[in-house]
Amino acid sequence: MADWEEVKRLAADFQRAQLSSTVQKLSERNCIEIVSKLVEQNLLDIIYTTDGKEYLTHQEVSKEIREELQVHGGRINLVELQTILNIDFSHIESKVNELVKNDKSLRLVLGQLIERSYVDGLVEEINDKLHETGQITVAELTKLYDLPATFLSEVVQDYIGKGIDGRLDEANRGVIFTESFVARHRSKIRGAFSAVTKPTPLMTVINRLQLQERLFYSILEELVKGGRLAGAINGGRNDKSTYIPDIYSKTQNDWVSSFYNQNGYLEYDAMARLGITDAKSYIKKNFKKENVVYLSTCCVGKMLQDQMEAQLDEALSSSGWVDAQPFLPSILSEKDA
Template sequence: QKISLHFLSLLSERNCIEIVSKLIAEKQLEVVHTLDGKEYITPAQIIKEIRDELHVRGGRVNIVDLQQAVNVDLVHIENRAHDIVKSDRTVQLVLGQLVDERYLDQIAEETNDKLQESGQVKISDLCKAYDLPGDFLKQAFSIRLGKIIHGQIDQDNRGVIFTEAFVTRHRARIRGLFRAITRPTPIINLITRHGFQEHLLYSMLEELVNTGHLKGTVVGGRQDKAVFIPDIYAKTQSNWVDSFFKQNGYLEFDALSRLGIPDPMNYIKKRYKSLPLLFLKASCVGQEMVDQVEASVDEAISSGTWVDIAPLLPSSLSVEDASMLLQQVMRAFTKQPPTLILGDTNVVSEKFLNSCADLFIDLMHQKAEKEMKNNPVHLITEEDLKQSALLENASSSKKDKKDERRKKATGGGLELNCLIKGSMISLKLTQNLSWRNTNTHIMSFLTFVCRSKHLEIPFMSQEEIEEVLRKHVKDCPDDLITELADHLIRPLTKRYQEELRSVFMSSTSTSSGASRRKTIKDLQEEVSNLYNNIRLFEKGARHFTDETQTNIAKHMLKTVCTDITNLIFNFLAADLMMAAEDYTAITSEMRKKILSTLPEETRGPLTKLHISLNGKVNYTALYKLGFIYCS
């Protein structure tokens, strides 16, 4: 042994390091270098030193602080700390700290002291005080309730610990406060004013209501809008609702909301399950009010008059609700004579509507006759004439062969030759054929006008219709007069178009052949007079120079020649209800409109005649024109 000790004393530090390194490499020895590298330390020694440090520091130590105390790398301390937690259930690793049961018992005792002093302790406050997670503290304190901590945790809000005395005191306060309430009161207001614990209050309130210690109900659940309604108020509320409905026959949702009923519609449905109620947008009405409206509507239909249901309904009912009620009532009259709802609350029978329309029959006939007499050419717009020309062209192809046969059958007539821009054209107007073709064209044009919405001849404005209705319909409110006029204006306009057609057909059928011949004779006389004037002007112009003759010729085109052209155009326009009272007032634009309405075989020659007014006068042609017309 002395030799061995002597041998050991002879080992150098270098030899020792080599021996230890060899043992570590062969895994026969497990040691850890210290931070300064001068010492080796075993894992068991690290664990022992960690436990000693945990005990010295009162059962709670941070792993970072252990590095300086043990003097080894942090990795080795963390590994040994996990080994301690695994082997010892009384030690836990929380947020990088080792905590043992002794420390938890200590903070539990401190918490119990606070709890007994204040009656309640919030876990959130303890988390801030001890810098520990809330879930960890809840779990630790739950084990110690009744042992170290003399209190209980709220089952609805596990973040609060309170004593039994605190619960009893709050139960008494809540019971006394809510027994004093006589009207619906928001619970959140009571919590704010009296400082109640919200979850504790809801739990106790529910308990007191269920056990019968409080007479009332909580509406709205555990929310900010929760309201406590005492039974005495609910009884008074129900009595008011029953009394109002019995006296008036309806209930307004807003009125029930003002009483504190949060869902009026469901409240009414539950309270009056057996009654046939009609629910509207903002109210509900009973069967008596529905029957009253039905009776008034039935009487109006039977007597052929009108009725406004607004006076039959409470003034507080909105117009929209009144309209919904009327729509529902009208479903019972589907088999009755047709009726019309004007506005929102007016019911008008078909008989009354027809009587109002009949007021305009005489006015319509008078206006139609006046229109026939005073219908000037400028009343027809360019768009109207384009549409009428399209209609005439579409039907002309079907009539070409028939017209050709008629020309051969009727033959002979009034032939008119005139020189236009140096060339002779032939305009053949057959008296009988022209009259038939013109009538056909008029019928086609009139039919098109009556069918086209944009080409209708207006009858009366809405204001004029309202004025007539006010004179003849008594005791009718202005709003109903306006609705009637708006409803009648379209049918009256359509009827007026038919009246125009009827008056035209009557006038054309009564015009005899004698009057037709008389008109043609008058035309010949006027043309003859103008023709004689042209001859006189021509003879007088020969005594002037060529330049003066040219100026006289231009003047004749603008005056006498234009008058002859207008006379012919006005004659044909008379058959189309487009004649002007004074043919001298016809302008170039009017002639274009008349041309657009004429049949194809007449339009071509007259178009050339119209254009010739801008050319030169050929006296030879004018003489021939006058000779033919005057003959």
């Protein structure tokens, strides 16, 4: 009986031996030699870490780059990637370029790998900041996010009206406004200039109402061009620009025409006191059909010239002389001779 038990025990040991596998361990040195040999024979393509203690396959590098990109919220600097993965920067750069080429959701922006998810989040933040302040500039965004202006301008233009609820300044595409901000400015500008009755420096209104300068000019030009404001802008977009309401221009024109028709001449200084800074240009523009003689202090019209010629003809016909002073404007001087 004991012999049979021994047989069963031996059978069990044999079965265990058959089922077990022999484990052979290679030393670290053996592994290094094998890998080196495979690399030499171009049977294995790997990337060594900078300390030479580890190696990664190209697929693993791509995988780890994507993982780090996710960990960092969709944006990571390539220099930081190189430090984390501990491989030569050239491998990082090469692999990132490959990823960007094959994946349209990735972008390389001045040494930073950016994923579309980051851009989507960026658009949300820009929209929130825009609605907090009513306006924002690409220059401000550049400082805030440490990203190039060209990239941010592209993002803004791509998402304006489709994630960024605002409008771009027509004169400066780097400025964004909300519609409510624009509407408030338009109301202020229209109200202010509707009450103007004399030439008014634009900077005075901008400073008094604390308006955004670029938007101010755009809206004012729009209101004048559309006939919502009856007036004209003199001087373009600069510190010396002036708004001249039509009612003031009409008053000027009426006074000048009336004075000329009654007296036959126009005094430059008197016109300057009316706000006409370039009297000669004004006269040439508004009295094109008149035969006007321009003197130093004034211009003399045809009526006055005819009166003077008649007096001279009469004096010549009677072989006499004539005192011209009573027939000429009192403001004439020797310079006008």
